[in-house]
Amino acid sequence: MDDxxxxxxxxxxxxxxxxxxxxxxxxxxxxxxxxxxxDHELAADLAGEVFAVALESAGRYRPDRGTSVPxxxxxxxxxxxxxxxxxxxxxxxxxxxxxxxLELSHEDLQRVEALAAEAAGSxxxxxxxxxxxxxxxxxxxxxxxxxxxxxxxxxxxxSESVVRQRVSRGLARVRTRLSEQAREGERR
Amino acid sequence: MTxxxxxxxxxxxxxxxxxxxxxxxxxxxxxxSVSNAVVPAFGLAxxxxxxxxxxxxxxxxxxxxxxxxxxSPSACAGAGSVSNLCQxxxxxxxxxxxxxxxxxxxxPHLPVNAGVLPQLTRxxxxxxxxxxxxxxxxRFRNAPGGEPPAGSYSLDIDIVSPGRDTSAxxxxxxxxxxxxxxxxxxxxxxxxAPIWASIIPDGVVRVRWTFACPPGDAAHCSxxxxxxxxxxxxxxxxxxxxxxxxxxxxxxxxxxxxxATVTWYGTGGQVVAAFSRSNKQNLTRxxxxxxxxxxxxxxxxxxxxxxxEQHVRVQVAHAGRYCTTPQGEALMRCxxxxxxxxxxxGRSQQWLVIxxxxxxxxxxxxxxxxxxxxVEAQPGCPNQSQFGADRGQVRKRQQVLLWAAFDKLCPGSxxxxxxxxxxxxxGGRGAGFTPGQGRALQIANFNFVIxxxx
Numbered sequence: 001m002d003d004x005x006x007x008x009x010x011x012x013x014x015x016x017x018x019x020x021x022x023x024x025x026x027x028x029x030x031x032x033x034x035x036x037x038x039d040h041e042l043a044a045d046l047a048g049e050v051f052a053v054a055l056e057s058a059g060r061y062r063p064d065r066g067t068s069v070p071x072x073x074x075x076x077x078x079x080x081x082x083x084x085x086x087x088x089x090x091x092x093x094x095x096x097x098x099x100x101x102l103e104l105s106h107e108d109l110q111r112v113e114a115l116a117a118e119a120a121g122s123x124x125x126x127x128x129x130x131x132x133x134x135x136x137x138x139x140x141x142x143x144x145x146x147x148x149x150x151x152x153x154x155x156x157x158x159s160e161s162v163v164r165q166r167v168s169r170g171l172a173r174v175r176t177r178l179s180e181q182a183r184e185g186e187r188r
Numbered sequence: 189m190t191x192x193x194x195x196x197x198x199x200x201x202x203x204x205x206x207x208x209x210x211x212x213x214x215x216x217x218x219x220x221s222v223s224n225a226v227v228p229a230f231g232l233a234x235x236x237x238x239x240x241x242x243x244x245x246x247x248x249x250x251x252x253x254x255x256x257x258x259x260s261p262s263a264c265a266g267a268g269s270v271s272n273l274c275q276x277x278x279x280x281x282x283x284x285x286x287x288x289x290x291x292x293x294x295x296p297h298l299p300v301n302a303g304v305l306p307q308l309t310r311x312x313x314x315x316x317x318x319x320x321x322x323x324x325x326x327r328f329r330n331a332p333g334g335e336p337p338a339g340s341y342s343l344d345i346d347i348v349s350p351g352r353d354t355s356a357x358x359x360x361x362x363x364x365x366x367x368x369x370x371x372x373x374x375x376x377x378x379x380x381a382p383i384w385a386s387i388i389p390d391g392v393v394r395v396r397w398t399f400a401c402p403p404g405d406a407a408h409c410s411x412x413x414x415x416x417x418x419x420x421x422x423x424x425x426x427x428x429x430x431x432x433x434x435x436x437x438x439x440x441x442x443x444x445x446x447x448a449t450v451t452w453y454g455t456g457g458q459v460v461a462a463f464s465r466s467n468k469q470n471l472t473r474x475x476x477x478x479x480x481x482x483x484x485x486x487x488x489x490x491x492x493x494x495x496x497e498q499h500v501r502v503q504v505a506h507a508g509r510y511c512t513t514p515q516g517e518a519l520m521r522c523x524x525x526x527x528x529x530x531x532x533x534g535r536s537q538q539w540l541v542i543x544x545x546x547x548x549x550x551x552x553x554x555x556x557x558x559x560x561x562x563v564e565a566q567p568g569c570p571n572q573s574q575f576g577a578d579r580g581q582v583r584k585r586q587q588v589l590l591w592a593a594f595d596k597l598c599p600g601s602x603x604x605x606x607x608x609x610x611x612x613x614x615g616g617r618g619a620g621f622t623p624g625q626g627r628a629l630q631i632a633n634f635n636f637v638i639x640x641x642x
Binding site for chain 2: 010011012013014015022023026037039041044045047048056058059083088091094096097098099100101103107108111115
């Protein structure tokens with residue numbers, strides 16, 4: 001089942017479908033949160049809220065507007081900004097869904113590290129790493145770190161439109177590379 | 189074995205799926221009815237308002253993205269024995285991070301003359317069993333005796349377990365918890381292993397606690413062997429469950445080894461502060477390491493080369509052959525002719541590194557100057573980093589003998605350094621090992637090798 005099917009099933013109340021979605025994207029969300037916060041505990045807490053929001057919003061996901069990964073990372077990005085603004089990681093959705101507060105042990109913190117490393121080794125991340133330098137920097141800053149175009153432009157000393165172009169080209173290359181890999185996998 | 193955080197999260201999310209589905213349905217119905225009822229102009233106005241708010245909030249978020257910065261030390265003037273909020277935030281990274289849901293799972297009990305700052309409560313440590321350690325900040329109102337002063341802040345530590353809450357604060361009345369506080373911990377058989385916890389400021393990554401039988405209580409202690417543990421600092425807290433220790437001795441023999449010495453290590457493995465009960469020291473200022481507003485940063489052990497570089501004679505021997513006097517001030521070969529000696533090593537088969545050097549300068553009798561050493565074994569060694577000092581008066585060119593015991597699991601090369609520490613002249617009450625004070629003159633470096641096996 002692809003992500004759209006899983007989210008549609010989740011909206012109908014299929015717990016197994018959401019568990020599958022959660023396991024599929026946990027490493028990516030944790031890696032994003034860890035990169036954004038630099039703190040293992042905050043990353044784990046943020047991931048909890050992101051998946052709670054994703055669960056609550058599953059019925060509103062529209063596959064025709066884009067794949068689920070940008071949708072999920074968009075939630076993560078919003079939650080991150082909200083958390084910094086309020087000085088605390090939000091748990092409003094978890095409370096609304098009656099999800100108990102969970103505590104982290106030392107082993108859990110190591111798991112955060114492992115999940116982040118796992119995401120770094122994913123085919124998508126490998127494809128990002130293989131991009132030309134200028135495109136890789138732009139894609140990382142915009143897509144992985146969720147930074148604004150004007151900020152990236154200032155840092156890379158180019159115009160916003162150039163950054164947008166590099167991101168667009170970079171993502172196109174990543175998509176092509178992933179499609180090729182998928183086709184190769186099917187042939188085997 | 190319990191599930192980890194992410195397994196438990198998956199379980200909770202699965203259980204929440206039906207609730208989410210039931211919550212989502214009426215919301216969608218409401219949204220459809222609203223969209224059918226309202227005029228397009230209202231929708232446009234809402235969209236504009238959201239867009240404007242979004243721009244404002246994004247701008248704000250852009251400014252505040254990343255960790256909130258620590259207050260600069262210069263902005264935290266007016267340091268006394270009680271910390272202000274600025275100092276607390278500048279010296280405790282845990283207060284600068286965002287609050288998590290787990291942080292909000294506990295609410296401190298407050299004295300009548302204080303108010304809590306709920307946004308600064310933090311879950312600092314989760315211990316095996318039901319115990320949790322929380323940090324919280326309270327602000328004092330007028331107290332009957334004027335202590336602590338109204339408007340001042342206190343960082344509290346609470347070891348919380350069902351039906352019990354052991355608490356102390358980062359204040360001068362308890363030496364800023366430099367010597368850890370204890371809470372009855374896990375019951376193992378007929379004995380309870382207390383939990384020890386201490387608030388540790390930024391700049392310290394590891395602590396070393398030595399528990400020893402209090403002087404004069406030897407008859408009540410079940411063991412006279414000191415217990416030494418090293419723990420990493422997380423969330424500005426060091427915590428450990430230490431069997432065989434207690435806060436004090438009862439009338440019957442039992443475990444009563446209490447914290448005797450405390451050492452704080454910085455990121456580079458260097459000692460940044462050392463404290464000893466035997467000196468009856470009372471700290472009169474917060475032992476801040478990173479942002480010390482009133483004193484220059486500690487120069488405890490910088491690698492200052494000097495003209496006093498000394499030759500050090502190093503000997504590595506089986507610790508079991510050596511004994512110390514009861515107070516640990518002298519090392520000698522064990523002899524039945526000398527009473528009350530304490531044998532080193534014991535069953536753990538430690539190696540003793542003994543190093544001797546000729547004192548290039550005398551030290552003073554009042555303890556304001558002394559020779560200080562650090563030794564470092566291979567990473568992975570249970571007691572990899574150690575320190576110590578010769579607190580006695582030393583004459584110039586006197587042979588000074590110091591030693592450190594390493595576990596048998598520490599084979600390989602190690603190194604050490606010896607420094608002469610000079611504290612500034614005593615200025616009123618409480619002068620002692622206050623971190624941030626003292627000048628270090630490194631006088632020697634040396635290497636040693638701990639053999640493999642016995």
